[in-house]
Amino acid sequence: MGPDRPRVVALKQGVQLPDIKPQTPVAALNRPAWLSREETFSIAEVAPLVGMAPTFITKVLGRRAQLSVQDVLTLLDQDAFSETFLPRSKVLDYLTTEREAPAADYQTTAAHLLIEGNVTEALDLLEPGSVQCVVTSTPYWGLRIYKDSKLVHWADGEECAYGHEQTPEGFIRHSVQILFQLRDVLADDGSIWWNIMDSYNTRTQIRGNAAEALRAMQGKDSKSWADHAARRYSAGHSYLKDGELSMIPVQIAQRASRIGLFVKSLITWAKTSSMPEPQNSRVSRGSEFVIHLTKTRTPKFDREAYRRVTPALGGRNIGYESDKLADVWVLPTSSGKNGHGAQFPTALPGRCIALSTAPNDLVLDPFVGSGNSGVAARALGRRFIGIDVSPQYIGIAEAAISSVPQSGFAAATDASTHQELPMTGEL
Structure with a gap:
């Protein structure tokens, strides 16, 4: 197996996910x-x-x-x-538990590398300080059943697939645990760009992708409540009421600061189109968030890339964005090809990569999905590592990244260079 082919890590078989019942456990420090x-x-x-x-x-x-x-x-x-x-009751248990030291057989790449595995295990394969930029769109809490979901044993004692925790606090803890691990592989002047959307504490069926949800809103879903593979309930939380916003992105950002990261920005991604929502008691959502995190106060940051890079790879979206790089990004949504339920557009990771890396720097996406971040990294002339639990998405990402015919910073900034980008059209 060559150094730039996907590395396959042995995994448990995919599991049938349970219903989500957000009942806050009663627990205290002994x-x-x-x-x-x-x-x-x-x-x-x-x-x-x-x-x-x-x-x-x-x-x-x-x-x-x-x-x-x-x-x-x-x-x-x-x-x-x-x-x-x-949680408070688990801190001393964690400190006094013996953990195996990660193997020193680190993985790297001269172009791109895809790793099939749970992110908590796969991050041990990367050399400390080797990653200049982490950019990812994580699973969202209780919104999707992802292909090939695997159980992960988390530091707080919960065993579940990421994004399928029983409470929003569990999802927040697990997100911060991943960020804690990412601190070690991130370069001192590197950046983490964490795309996340909030979830409402509502009673709902959990579907596989946005297309399924849209069909249901249009009255085209004949399944009953019991027919769905998993459902989310809303009763039993210590304070969240039925129909209330969980406030997940802000809590992840606050906790990231408490593990020692700098919260540089909480960016609003204003979508040019979004899913309809069948509700009459609140405004509809048309945005997500990108949390920009760093290890130092002054990370590597190329502000001029916003004006220099073409729009398909995250440059200024002319007609929607001003010449000032601000904390509201107006970018299109992805077409969601290949059945992936939560793709982000190539322009979003492209902007993050262009702002915080130089050519040949290493970019990491710990939830690579269908590979849009890898497409952007290759087109910008950066090295790339992607991680995903799904062998199907690893294959889709490999095909997408490999199909970018020309890699290099010049191609991303020269309007006269013709370059086809999968999932976004031509550059």
């Missing part, structure tokens, strides 16, 4: 069980788990080389404590 424990931990280990900066931990506890279990309990008692990817 303090007496920890009082006699003698383990110690570094501040760097503890800080992202208690949602505090190392400097604040020093303010609370004073200067010390290692923190005891009692020190961690003191931090968990602070008003400043805030959950990141573990």
Whole structure:
């Protein structure tokens, strides 16, 4: 197998996903069980788990080389404590659990590489600090049944497919756990661009793609409630009411800050078209969000790429966007070919890549889907690694990326260069 062919990681078989019943579990920290424990931990280990900066931990506890279990309990008692990817009751369990060190047989590529596997496992295959840009559109909570869904055992103890958690808090925790792992593979001046849409806490059938949902809205779905493979209920949450917005994107951004990342921008992606919504009590949604995260205050950032790159790869959308690069991006939606339920347009990852990388830098999409981010990376002359649990989407992405006939920054910026881009038309 050549270095730029898809690497196949052994996986469990796809699973039948259960209904989602967002009942908040009743749980609390069992303090007496920890009082006699003698383990110690570094501040760097503890800080992202208690949602505090190392400097604040020093303010609370004073200067010390290692923190005891009692020190961690003191931090968990602070008003400043805030959950990141573990609930309060699980922090010490996580700190005292032995974890295998990742193998040093890292994967890289001179062009593009696709890895079939769960993202929590596949990220261990990448060398620390090797990725300049992460750009992805993640699964959304409780909205889709994705092909070849696999169970993941998460740090908070839940075992489920990503996007099919029983509560929005579970989805937020798992998103932040992935971001925590991405910190290690990201270059010091790199960027993460995290595309996410919010979900309403409503009682609904969970469908495979937007086309199925549209047919249902048009009265063309003959399935009854019980006929659907999975359903989402709305009762039992500790505070969310039926029909209420879950506020997921903002909570992911807040927790990303608490694990040590910089939240540079919360960008609104204003879609030029969006799905109709059969409701009469609120405005319809026409936007999603892109969270821009970095490891440092001053990451690599090429602002002029907005004016220089062609619109198909994320340059200024003339007629919709001004000459000023702002935090509202007016970009078209994807046509959703190949049966993928949540594609984003090539222009969106193209813009993120162009703004935060240089030619030959390495771009990563941990949820590559049908490969639009890889298409943009190749057309811009960047190296690319994509991860997905679905062998079908790995094949679709490979075909799409390989079909870009010319790779290079010049082709992306020279209007006289003719280049066909799959799923977007010509450049």
